[in-house]
Every structure is written in structure tokens, then in C-alpha cells.
Amino acid sequence: MSNAAPIIVIAPDSLKGSCSSPEAAAAIARGVRQVFGDSVEVREVPMADGGEGTLDALVAAWRGNIARVPTTDALGQAIEGRVGLGDAPNGALLAIIETADANGLPAVSDRPLRPLDADTAGVGTLLRAALDAGASELLLCLGGSATSDGGAGMLRELGAQLLTDRGESIAPGARGLLELHRIDLWNLDERAKSASWRIACDVDNPLTGSRGAAAVFAPQKGANKAEVELIDRALNRLADVLAETIGLDCAALKQQAGIGAAGGLALGLSALFGAELVPGSQLVSAAVGLPAALEGATLVFTGEGRFDSQSLDGKVVSQVLSDAASESTVIVLAGSVDLTPAQTREAGVSAAFSIARGPAALADMQLNAETLLEATAAQVCGAILAAKNLSRV
The missing domain is CATH 3.40.50.10350 (Glycerate kinase; domain 1)
Structure with missing residues (x-):
């Protein structure tokens, strides 16, 4: 015994x-x-599920380090974000970004919430910093967001142009997506196109509909019933235009498990770069x-x-x-x-x-x-x- x-x-x-x-x-x-x-x-x-705390858990497990990067929050105010850097198993430089550092609810809790205007541009700034550091493998950890723009602001920071039918840039946030007519990708960052992308999600919700990003999560970000309906329409519009732009199956894009996480932030990354969506808790469990x-x-x-x-x-x-x-x-x-x-x-x-x-x-x-x-x-x-x-x- x-x-x-x-x-x-x-x-x-x-x-x-x-x-x-x-x-x-x-x-x-x-x-x-x-x-x-x-x-x-x-x-x-210690565990995490792709949301708050995931970067710290993974950097500790993979013995990386954290760089501090100036960026902006969901309402455009200057803040400091983080990029975790470490060696991937294949020897490439891996960057880990906890998107809530730049689009999280806690960072804007001292101001009135503006669910139609909250924007993911700050996440794009962190991604550019990771690419500037030489990272060719990118892991985004989603959760705790204040945004519902489908990652439009982030794509803009990576060089995509989101335009109205007049050829003008759309306004930031979900509000601007309602006027989206076409997306120009001619200036899209080449490093982003060649990188390997993974996205750790803490939920499995689709983009739109009764279980979508707007219906389930937008009320937590300050949206009333009318604004929830507008955000759902806006995300549908972004998915439709992305699908038209690169010839994807629009219905499949909207229903992908986890694509509704963080206000649809993974939408463009999945469509344009083939980003792999993985359950965050599963990823952290294996890592730790x-x-x-x-x-x-x-x-x-x-x-x-x-x-x-x-x-x-x-x-x-x-x-x-x-x-x-x-x-x-x-x-x-x-x-x-x-x-x-x-x-x-x-x-x-x-x-x-x-x-x-x-x-x-x-x-x-x-x-x-x-x-x-x-x-x-x-x-x-x-x-x-x-x-x-x-x-x-």
C-alpha cells in the first residue's frame, strides 16, 4: 500500500x-x-481561458518575456499595452497578445460606454509592434472586450481600407460598418499575410443571430435593444463585404464556432489570413x-x-x-x-x-x-x- x-x-x-x-x-x-x-x-x-490572464499564464509556461507598447483603448485614449514574446517550437518568434489590453472593458470603465463607437484599432497597434519585433507566429487571446466592430479597427491598422460607397473611410466602431461598401486590401501588411495566426477564444458563439456577438455580449458593453440590432446588422455587413472581397462562403464565415468572441474580432483574421480558432482553456491547459x-x-x-x-x-x-x-x-x-x-x-x-x-x-x-x-x-x-x-x- x-x-x-x-x-x-x-x-x-x-x-x-x-x-x-x-x-x-x-x-x-x-x-x-x-x-x-x-x-x-x-x-x-494557475489557469486562463483565452481572456484576462492568458498572456501571463502562457508567457510563464513558455518562458518568454513581455514588451510594453504604447497603444490606445477602445475609445481612442492613449494607454500602455503588452506583447509577449517567446520562441515557438519551430524556432520562429512567437508573439502573444491579450486583446483586452487594448480593447478591454476595464480600461474604459471610467467613461460612459459607447458600444457603437468602440474600436479595435489599439489591438492593431499591438499587432504591428509584434510584427516589427520579427514575430511570424501570432497568438491572440480574446475576452473581456468593450468592442463590437468585428475587428474592423484592427484591420485598418494592418493596412486594410474600409470604404463607403463614396470612397471615404468609414467611421470607427460598429456604427461605421453600417456604411461599409467595399474593402481595399492593396496596402495590407505583407508580414501579416505571411504570418501564422492562432486565436484563443473563451466562447464558441457565432458572429450573428440569437447566439451572436451582438445578442449575447453587446448588452454587457452598454448596448440597448436598438443598438444590439444595429450591431448585428453591422457585423452581417462586414462579413458580407469580406466574403465578396475574397470569395468566401459568407454563411459558413458567420457560423464558425468562436467567431463571435470579442465582438467578432477574429472575423477578418480568419477570412484574410486563415487564422485558426482554438478553445483558450484547452490551449492554456496544454501549455501549463x-x-x-x-x-x-x-x-x-x-x-x-x-x-x-x-x-x-x-x-x-x-x-x-x-x-x-x-x-x-x-x-x-x-x-x-x-x-x-x-x-x-x-x-x-x-x-x-x-x-x-x-x-x-x-x-x-x-x-x-x-x-x-x-x-x-x-x-x-x-x-x-x-x-x-x-x-x-
Whole structure:
């Protein structure tokens, strides 16, 4: 009989606006050790799903470095973005860009949201910086965007001209797409055309329709019902003109799984450069070695800001469930838990706990997220230890 210590794996996502995934993992680990001390083996595996925290997770796993780049946010204000640089397996220079650095909601949260005008030009600036650095493999991590322009601003920064029927440049954002008549590609960056592209998505939504970028995500970016309808029309228009320009199947383009992520940002990259869309959590899992870390685990902690139905559809929690052995006990810690106990168990999660200590303001929870994660993990482990002792009575 083996006397090896039980293995506890801690693999959370970040809690947006609160703490990074490494910080969350470390906090949960402290709570575990409060109860079990050195009697267990604790493996910390910070995760991400293509959204916030993915760049940091991948750069750490692939031992790259991060360059700081001046760019603009979704409303055109100057900010600093990042480009992760490292060696690809084939020896080429790989650039990793977390698009929310330049089009994310947090960067514009101090101003009124303008869903029809928010623009991805800043993402294009980061891409040009990556190409200037010599990168020939580009990995874009989507999630947390304030934009719904189908990546039009980004394409403009890469040299594409998006024109009205009068031959004038369209206005930035989804609003301008309603006047889009044709796209000129004669000045498109040759380096972008020859590069290899991958796009890590945190959702599998199509571009348009009832599950599309506008219907599902635009309200989170400040769009009212009328604006949602305008954005859906705008994205349809962009897809139609792109398809006409390069002779693609328009219907297939709109329905591609994940193409609706980040307000359709991947649309032009997929159409023009053949970018491969991959599930972000799957990509990060392989990069950080989650399947190997889960081998032999009896207890697994994961978590995120909000545990709801979307958590089970390509997010970190769903990836942890996929990678974990069926006999592992999987516990979710989250800022809020929106699934019932029955739904939680049906998904394969043993139990889910909110880290809130009672009625609490979001700002207070964000400020104290690490302390709350540590305390909740300790409480859960205490209950597990008590149940184990009780079974011996």
C-alpha cells in the first residue's frame, strides 16, 4: 500500500478586477495548508481561458518575456499595452497578445460606454509592434472586450481600407460598418499575410443571430435593444463585404464556432489570413501541463469570478472537469454561484461555494478576494476533514 501524500490540485481562473490566477491559486493553497499542513501535496496550476490572464499564464509556461507598447483603448485614449514574446517550437518568434489590453472593458470603465463607437484599432497597434519585433507566429487571446466592430479597427491598422460607397473611410466602431461598401486590401501588411495566426477564444458563439456577438455580449458593453440590432446588422455587413472581397462562403464565415468572441474580432483574421480558432482553456491547459498535474489528484479546487452556465461552456471550470479523473472531487470557489446544487452536481462539480461572507458590496469583495478565497478554502477543507473523521466513528 502506498504511503504517498494525497494530492490536491489548485487550478483557478483569475477573478476579474480582483486577483490574477496565480494570486488566486496561492490564496487557495494557503487555505488548504491551514487545515492539512504538510500532510498533503499541493500543486498550484494557475489557469486562463483565452481572456484576462492568458498572456501571463502562457508567457510563464513558455518562458518568454513581455514588451510594453504604447497603444490606445477602445475609445481612442492613449494607454500602455503588452506583447509577449517567446520562441515557438519551430524556432520562429512567437508573439502573444491579450486583446483586452487594448480593447478591454476595464480600461474604459471610467467613461460612459459607447458600444457603437468602440474600436479595435489599439489591438492593431499591438499587432504591428509584434510584427516589427520579427514575430511570424501570432497568438491572440480574446475576452473581456468593450468592442463590437468585428475587428474592423484592427484591420485598418494592418493596412486594410474600409470604404463607403463614396470612397471615404468609414467611421470607427460598429456604427461605421453600417456604411461599409467595399474593402481595399492593396496596402495590407505583407508580414501579416505571411504570418501564422492562432486565436484563443473563451466562447464558441457565432458572429450573428440569437447566439451572436451582438445578442449575447453587446448588452454587457452598454448596448440597448436598438443598438444590439444595429450591431448585428453591422457585423452581417462586414462579413458580407469580406466574403465578396475574397470569395468566401459568407454563411459558413458567420457560423464558425468562436467567431463571435470579442465582438467578432477574429472575423477578418480568419477570412484574410486563415487564422485558426482554438478553445483558450484547452490551449492554456496544454501549455501549463494541467493534465499531468491532475494525475493522482483526489481533490481539485478551481474557480472564477462568477460560476454560472457559461462556466460549463469552454471556460476554465469546464476544462478542469474535462482534464480531471472521474474519481476526483472537484470544488468550485467563486465570487458568486448562480447554479443550483443539482445543476452543479449534474455538471460534474462536487460542490460550489461563494467566497462572500454574507451580503457584500462588489468593491469590497474585489478588494479582499485573496483573503476570502483563503478563508473559504480553509472552511471547505475543514468540512472535508470533519467528514473523513466522522466516517471512522
